[in-house]
Amino acid sequence: GSDTGEPLDLAPASLTVPVGLGPKVFTEPYGLAGQKPRLLRNLKGLPSDALQKDLTGGDLSLQACADDPQVAYHAIRDLARIGKDSGTAATRWAVMGFGRASAGKGQTTPRNLLGFKDGTRNIKEVEDFDRFVWIKDGPAWQHRGSYQVVRKIQMHIENWDTDRVSDQNDVFGRHKTSGAPLTGHAEFDTPDFHKKTAGGQPVIPATAHIRLAAHENNGGLRILRRGYNYTDGINQYGLLDAGLLFISYQNDPAHFETLQTRLGASDSLNEYISHIGSAIFFVPPAPAPGSYLAQGMFR
DSSP states (O other), rough: OOOOSSSSSSSSSSOOOOOOOGGGGSSSTTTTGGGGGOOOOOOOOOOBOOOOGBBOOOOOEEEEESSHHHHHHHHHHHHEEEEEEEEOOOOOOOOOSSSSSSSOOTTOOBOTTTSSSSSSTTOHHHHHHHHHTTTOOGGGTTTTTTEEEEEEEEHHHHHHHHHHHHHHHHHHHHTTOOOOOOSSSSTTTOTTTTTBBBBOBSSSTTTTTTHHOGGTTTTTTTEEEEOEEEEEEEEETTSSSEEEEEEESSHHHHHHHHHHHHHHOGGGGGGEEEEEEEEEEEEOOHHHHHHHHOOOOOO
């Protein structure tokens, strides 16, 4: 999530394992209360919440990323085993994600399991990372860290598949095939939220996902989105159990809450999704050569 430094080479694929620290880590039993990042706290209740207790919270966030999912699986498996055998940690919940995260600079945009491009307007410029993602206050060891929000979002894919593509386009405010906004022709065209139809209605509907999430309509707020698709197979009703492991990074958790409050209240997409898991963590910056992650926290 933060600048993770050089990946560890592990055949047959490279591996990175960013680590996040939950609010309970910075408490008196661990002697770390004085090191707590200033804005780290549990998220407030949100209108989109349909949270399951066993998919909520946690003290450590481990995200293993690799070209080969077997490499990522064994990395988490071994870390979980070590934690269990030593009596220091137990696995609370886990998600096996796949596909590339939302587009970065110079990358093509991946698609989510609803078939739409995901990450077209994501943060990509250095100045936006400095403004919206990296932490600059508090102790020096926290600088260029970030607050990580994790949400497990279940998609009701069978319901979605019965809807007409034209309706799906209105839900997102984009064309499914090209990714272009309904007011444009190419994926990266800037949406025109003022454009009206001949009948006087907004071309991009008032409840369209991109309208509600756009920084132009939220006081300039932006977050870095790094989501992955997931599937847990078939549920007890014979339906696909799949969706999006949404991960975002921001220098203030309130930025996510502001955006999700608006989306959760009136986004047309809510008919097809449920937020069933949630957690928040502080991700320290990459360690300097010769040091270890969050080393300054223990001084």
